[in-house]
Amino acid sequence: MEDTATCMLCGSRESERFPPRYLNGRLWRCLDCDLVFVHPQPAVAELTALYGEEYFSNANSNELGYSDYEGDRENIYRTFRRRLKSLQGVHPGKAAVLDVGCAYGMFLEVAAEAAWDVHGIDISEHAVKRAQERLGDRVRAGVFLEEELPSERYDVVTMWDYLEHTLDPKADLAKARRLLVDGGILALATPDVGSMAAKIFGHRWMGYKLDEHLVYFSRATMRRFLEEAGFRIISMKHEGKYVSLRLFLQRLCLYAPFITPFVNLLRKARAVPPISFYASSRDILLVVAQKSNHAAG
Numbered sequence: 001m002e003d004t005a006t007c008m009l010c011g012s013r014e015s016e017r018f019p020p021r022y023l024n025g026r027l028w029r030c031l032d033c034d035l036v037f038v039h040p041q042p043a044v045a046e047l048t049a050l051y052g053e054e055y056f057s058n059a060n061s062n063e064l065g066y067s068d069y070e071g072d073r074e075n076i077y078r079t080f081r082r083r084l085k086s087l088q089g090v091h092p093g094k095a096a097v098l099d100v101g102c103a104y105g106m107f108l109e110v111a112a113e114a115a116w117d118v119h120g121i122d123i124s125e126h127a128v129k130r131a132q133e134r135l136g137d138r139v140r141a142g143v144f145l146e147e148e149l150p151s152e153r154y155d156v157v158t159m160w161d162y163l164e165h166t167l168d169p170k171a172d173l174a175k176a177r178r179l180l181v182d183g184g185i186l187a188l189a190t191p192d193v194g195s196m197a198a199k200i201f202g203h204r205w206m207g208y209k210l211d212e213h214l215v216y217f218s219r220a221t222m223r224r225f226l227e228e229a230g231f232r233i234i235s236m237k238h239e240g241k242y243v244s245l246r247l248f249l250q251r252l253c254l255y256a257p258f259i260t261p262f263v264n265l266l267r268k269a270r271a272v273p274p275i276s277f278y279a280s281s282r283d284i285l286l287v288v289a290q291k292s293n294h295a296a297g
């Protein structure tokens with residue numbers, strides 16, 4: 001087994017396994033800039049295969065994908081409405097938006113309700129088929145870095161839970177910048193490996209999904225990625241999401257395994273009410289940034 005891995009953010013070859021005792025030695029931390037990343041990386045073809053239908057309805061979603069992405073539709077809309085609202089604070093009025101990693105297109109539906117001109121791309125052919133049922137050919141399947149897209153075309157580029165899944169975030173951000181008009185807005189959400197939750201829960205932290213989450217950002221590494229790609233950060237804060245009580249309990253079992261038998265009893269007795277609420281474990285970064293006039297470095 002190799003004893004070092006090159007950092008994609010700063011290029012340093014000084015890295016160590018992170019956290020040393022866990023996660024099969026596939027996770028590394030750069031000793032120079034603190035970036036946490038999976039090494040070796042999967043091939044693009046493996047990623048394309050990963051995001052099939054099973055990814056969106058996976059019984060073992062604590063490790064991979066979603067337990068019921070379609071069934072969670074209303075909560076996902078609510079989360080996206082909240083995010084759209086904060087985006088409208090920095091970009092009032094209509095906007096042409098490209099959602100990178102758009103999955104079933106739910107953010108785009110919400111943006112279309114606000115009369116935005118919506119476009120989306122996703123690596124998952126399954127997901128794009130679903131999105132096209134509602135949005136038609138405004139959504140396409142493909143790898144963002146490989147697809148030809150018009151330069152300086154979009155007012156807003158969004159990357160919700162996208163950047164941690166990609167092989168080359170630096171190139172993704174450079175491309176996003178190229179596609180944005182002058183002064184255009186980039187908005188993204190990603191797990192925060194520097195959060196309290198990640199520190200407290202260690203290898204149990206639900207951000208650690210090594211087959212799909214390949215890069216783990218903190219405030220500091222995110223800031224560096226964005227600034228080096230030519231963005232000025234407008235805001236960076238922790239954000240939650242709307243969750244069903246059922247999913248909330250499932251996640252809670254991950255962090256507090258001793259309650260699992262109790263939760264299983266509730267489920268069997270169908271005693272978990274179908275309610276949802278906004279929850280935040282303060283471990284998801286929501287970042288809004290603006291294309292600056294000149295790419296740095």
Ligand SMILES: [Zn+2]
Nearest residue numbers: 007010030033
């Ligand atoms: Zn580094």
